[in-house]
Amino acid sequence: MKVSSFDVNLSTREIQVRGTSVPVGSRAFDILAVLMAAHGQVVSIEDILRKVWPDTVVEESNIRVQVCALRKALGEDRRLIQNIPGRGYRLTPKSETPAARAGIPLLGE
Template identity: 90%
Template sequence: MMVTSIDVNLSTREIQVRGMSVPVGSRAFDILAVLMAARGQVVSIEDILRKVWPDTVVEESNIRVQVCALRKALGEDRRLIQNIPGRGYRLTPKSDMPAARTGIPLLAE
């Protein structure tokens, strides 16, 4: 799979795909940040709910809606976010994703 340049800036909460700013909602961005922090490991539905909606009772369908929004924003690279049936979600690991910093590029190899 050829992955285009995606840059995620955690401090400004901004995503750029191929140099263009792509708007996403705050919950969708929070899910992306949680998946990035897991560095390719599967994040359970329960962990996502606890981290993204810490003081609110929501249904799992909320995660699906937000992941759908993220995939739409990523366009051609929507497959970077994988659903692992019965377990949760993960951000497809690239060959050594960069360490967390202000801007985190996800680049094609």
């Protein structure tokens, strides 16, 4: 599945940025898959915790750490993962990121 300048293969759990394979941890990949499945809608912190860590009790800080790793892996496309304060996260098409257009740094950067 193509998202901006990166490709995500859900079956092989691989991310390629501009044709180069980029390693990410399994939890970070799981978060990306959850955000992709939401098709641009906000995914609540609770939903991410429930889907990525279904049988484990973890703190919200784990999400921030994994999102930070994802953003680092995505490089120029890091702004596609948006933090929506008080609500959760979303993966948005590049053309819809007001922070990217305004040059505003995202939380976790």
